[in-house]
Structures are given as structure tokens and as C-alpha cells.
Amino acid sequence: MPLPLPSPAAQQSSANLQTLLAKEIKKHRNWIPFSRFMELVLYTPQYGYYTGGSHKIGNNGDFITAPTLTPLFAQTLARQLQELLPQTAGNIYEFGAGTGQLAADLLGSISDGINRYYIIEISPELAARQKDLIQTLAPQAAQKIVHLSALPETFDGIIIGNEVLDAMPVEIIRKNEGGSFEHVGVCLDNGRFAYSAKPLHDPSLSTSASLYFPQTDYPYTSELHPQQYAFIRTLASRLKRGGMIFIDYGFDVAQYYHPQRNQGTLIGHYRHHVIHNPFDFIGLADLTAHVNFTDIAQAGTDAGLDLTGYLPQSHFLLNLGIIELLTQVGKTDSPAYIREAAAVQKLIDQHEMGELFKVIAFGKNIGIDWAGFRFGDICHKL
Known part of the structure; x- marks a missing residue:
């Protein structure tokens, strides 16, 4: 075709x-x-994929991300953040916020527990779309949004990166x-x-x-992936207190460099x-290229972070109760439930996003027992 x-x-x-x-x-x-x-293809000002004016994410774009599939993704992640934010200054730092859907949904779920929601975004077009969407979906908390085009000197809170690492050269x-x-x-x-x-x-x-x-x-x-490694090391050096959560598709080193994956x-x-x-x-x-999560884990631990956990996205979401949240949508024969159930299936099914997408997390000066990693951790494979 x-x-x-x-x-x-x-x-x-x-x-x-x-x-x-x-x-x-x-x-x-x-x-x-x-x-x-x-780097030039993706990030050249005005003409690069991420810095140009076209819509990238959603049905009219080039790919779908988990936050745009269903608000249940953010509501589930919010449960983990509610456990962590009180141990910090209450800030969230999101890299590569895409359409702004995740930020809007998180602010709608736990705005009272968030001090500031920082979005680090190099694309002016995406930053404008994010502001508009957040103002529409979470107007009561829009004032908590702070857009940054460069890294802050220090972090005190939780860093989130959903499909960020795979976009690095x-x-x-x-x-x-x-x-x-x-x-x-x-x-x-x-x-x-x-x-x-x-x-x-x-x-x-x-x-x-x-x-x-x-x-x-x-x-x-x-x-x-030297840029991914350097990125994690830089964030770790500036993290004074808090955690880092990265969700992306990829493998441990043995799977990534399998003899049969020779292209x-x-x-x-x-x-x-x-x-x-x-x-x-x-x-x-x-x-885009898949993430070598062994390299990511090494970068974090080399920089003095605690490796909190590493597991498939399906386990992370199930540990945090995404099925329970689904049951609250409505009757099982209602259009809303059927729509959300299909989205959740895509998020957790091993043949969809559930197995290929992984979640890796680090902490510094906060507790190490996170609910999202209660069962199914596979750090031993790293």
C-alpha cells in the first residue's frame, strides 16, 4: 500500500x-x-521533525503514545506519584511532554499534591499545543505549569520521561x-x-x-547510545532529592545485542x-531506536542513584491498579467502558505495548519500596 x-x-x-x-x-x-x-533530522530549528510545525502524535500524526490512548494511564501513574511527591518538594519534571495529555491528566488527578509541573520542551509548536490542551482540560491547575527550554540547575521532585530516550540520536x-x-x-x-x-x-x-x-x-x-547515557548522568548529578521514571520500548543488553538482531x-x-x-x-x-536498558541502569547507578526497579509496562500498571480504575469507568456494556477496556488491553497485552515497553526508575534520598515495582521486577536481567 x-x-x-x-x-x-x-x-x-x-x-x-x-x-x-x-x-x-x-x-x-x-x-x-x-x-x-x-540530530539534524529531528531537531533542526523550524525544519526538524520535533521542531517543525506538523502534528506528530495521535490519530492524525505518525504514532500513538500511552497518554493519548486513555486517561487511565495517567490516573494509574498518579498513584505512584502520590506515594513519592510528599517525600520531595512536590515538583514534577516532564521531558518530551508531547501533546500535553499526560500533564493535563496528572494535574486533573493530583493537582493538590503538585507544587510545580515543569515541562522541558524544545519544540515551540509542541509547547504551544501543550499550553492550550492543559488550559482546556485542567484550567484549575494550569498556573502550576512552567515551561523550560533548558535543564534546571537542580531537581527536587519526580522526573518523568515517556518515550523520550528512544528519540535521542x-x-x-x-x-x-x-x-x-x-x-x-x-x-x-x-x-x-x-x-x-x-x-x-x-x-x-x-x-x-x-x-x-x-x-x-x-x-x-x-x-x-552515548547520548542516553550522558543524559541520565546529567539528570542524576542535578537531582538533589526525588526519583526518575522512564517508560520506553527496548531491551536488556542480552536481548538488544542478540546474534539474530544483526541489523x-x-x-x-x-x-x-x-x-x-x-x-x-x-x-x-x-x-527512533530501541533503548538499551542495561546501559540506562548503569548510567544511573554510576552516578550514585538507587535503581528502584525495572519491569514491563504491563506489570507496572497492574501493580498500581489500572484494572481497578477501569472498573470505575462504568457498566461493562457501556460504550465508555468498552472504549477504555480496549485501550487498557493495548497498554498491558504482551503482544501490544505491555511487554515491549519497560519502566525503569531511580531514586535519591527517598524510599526505595515503590508500589509500581511490587511484583514482576526483572532487574536481575540487566
């Missing part, structure tokens, strides 16, 4: 971005690492048949963007690739279609 064509305005935006990308590549002798290409590394590593980047080939590999000279990337990549007698390509996990999302060529719909398609 052919993919939907972009509008003329979207095509022009993509063309402008491609011109900037070509200039960047030519400036660096016709080669930039894939991480730099991904990744390095692509290839191990050839001889066992040596190559750094995969992007070049111009007859005016078109193409993959291009060079010998890997970065010592830290070489060390990580040697540690993670399996022994195979065939070429093996995958991603490394990595990088994919694109465009109008609810998966695309495998990152050079299609440049600036109009989301580029």
Missing part, C-alpha cells in the same frame, strides 16, 4: 532541511556520523566479517543521502562495541506506517 503523500508545505520543509543537511555533509568532507544526521556501528568495527555515517552519493562507513577510531565507542556486540561469523550492525533496531514512523529507510520523508518521519 503506498504511503500518504506529504502536503506541498511539508515537501518544501523537507526540501529545505535536505539542503541544510547536504551543506553540513559537504562541510565535513562528505561524511557525518549517523548520530549527527539523526544514536551511533550506528558495524562489525565486519574480519571482526573490526566501523563507524556508520551519512554521505552524498550522486546527490542522494546514503550510508557510508569508516574505521572506528573513537575509543569509548570501540570499548562499548567490544563489550556489547556478540561474536558472530557474519557482519553485525547495531546502535550504541539493529533503527526505524522510522510516518503516518502510522513503519519505514526502514531513514532517508525517506526526511524531517517528516520520526527516527
Whole structure:
């Protein structure tokens, strides 16, 4: 089935971005690492996927997120936050708040327990949408919202990141048949963007690739995530008291770098279609890679945080009583219940979001027994 064509305005935006990308590549002798290409595609001001003007999330966007499926997701998460916020200054810090649905629903559920709700957002278009939605859905608590375009110097509260880590640029590394590593980047080939590999000279990337990549007698390509690691370390250094909760799709290191997963996990999302060529719909398609949760856990513990837990999203939501909240929606034969039940099924079913999506949490100077991790913790797999 052919993919939907972009509008003329979207095509022009993509063309402008491609011109900037070509200039960047030519400036660096016709080669930039894939991480730099991904950064520019996603975050170039005005033209990048997250910094442009198109709607990304929802039925009319490119993908669906858990908060936009059902308010029960936020109401369930609120139960965990109600347990944690009193141990802190009462602040929530949300990264990558998307449409603002999660913030609006959390403010609607526990506004009395929230001091300030900080949204760290680099996209002006998304920030405007977030403000409008929160004003519409939670007007009584909208004054608690503070938008930031840069990291605060300190955190005292709970940091939330739902599908944030997967949107960070990744390095692509290839191990050839001889066992040596190559750094995969992007070049111009007859005016078109193409993959291009060079010998890997970065010592830290070489060390990580040697540690993670399996022994195979065939070429093996995958991603490394130094930006995710640095991000967690930075947050940890600024967290004075509180916790960090990240919800995303990914694997532990053994699953991520399984010998059979020899083409990595990088994919694109465009109008609810998966695309495998990152050079299609440049600036109009989301580029994303799965999260290596072993690396995330290592980053947090290296920075002195307590690893609170790690488990599938289904276990986290069930531990916090999402089924109980579902029963409060209405009669089981009512349209509202049927709609919400279908959404909850998608959130917890192992063949949908329940198993692929994981929740990892860290704490500092607060209690370590969190209700969301009461049963089903799989930290031993990390």
C-alpha cells in the first residue's frame, strides 16, 4: 500500500532541511556520523521533525503514545506519584511532554499534591499545543505549569520521561566479517543521502562495541547510545532529592545485542506506517531506536542513584491498579467502558505495548519500596 503523500508545505520543509543537511555533509568532507544526521533530522530549528510545525502524535500524526490512548494511564501513574511527591518538594519534571495529555491528566488527578509541573520542551509548536490542551482540560491547575527550554540547575521532585530516550540520536556501528568495527555515517552519493562507513577510531565507542556486540561469523550492525547515557548522568548529578521514571520500548543488553538482531533496531514512523529507510520523508518521519536498558541502569547507578526497579509496562500498571480504575469507568456494556477496556488491553497485552515497553526508575534520598515495582521486577536481567 503506498504511503500518504506529504502536503506541498511539508515537501518544501523537507526540501529545505535536505539542503541544510547536504551543506553540513559537504562541510565535513562528505561524511557525518549517523548520530549527527539523526540530530539534524529531528531537531533542526523550524525544519526538524520535533521542531517543525506538523502534528506528530495521535490519530492524525505518525504514532500513538500511552497518554493519548486513555486517561487511565495517567490516573494509574498518579498513584505512584502520590506515594513519592510528599517525600520531595512536590515538583514534577516532564521531558518530551508531547501533546500535553499526560500533564493535563496528572494535574486533573493530583493537582493538590503538585507544587510545580515543569515541562522541558524544545519544540515551540509542541509547547504551544501543550499550553492550550492543559488550559482546556485542567484550567484549575494550569498556573502550576512552567515551561523550560533548558535543564534546571537542580531537581527536587519526580522526573518523568515517556518515550523520550528512544528519540535521542544514536551511533550506528558495524562489525565486519574480519571482526573490526566501523563507524556508520551519512554521505552524498550522486546527490542522494546514503550510508557510508569508516574505521572506528573513537575509543569509548570501540570499548562499548567490544563489550556489547556478540561474536558472530557474519557482519553485525547495531546502535550504541552515548547520548542516553550522558543524559541520565546529567539528570542524576542535578537531582538533589526525588526519583526518575522512564517508560520506553527496548531491551536488556542480552536481548538488544542478540546474534539474530544483526541489523539493529533503527526505524522510522510516518503516518502510522513503519519505514526502514531513514532517508525517506526526511524531517517528516520520526527516527527512533530501541533503548538499551542495561546501559540506562548503569548510567544511573554510576552516578550514585538507587535503581528502584525495572519491569514491563504491563506489570507496572497492574501493580498500581489500572484494572481497578477501569472498573470505575462504568457498566461493562457501556460504550465508555468498552472504549477504555480496549485501550487498557493495548497498554498491558504482551503482544501490544505491555511487554515491549519497560519502566525503569531511580531514586535519591527517598524510599526505595515503590508500589509500581511490587511484583514482576526483572532487574536481575540487566
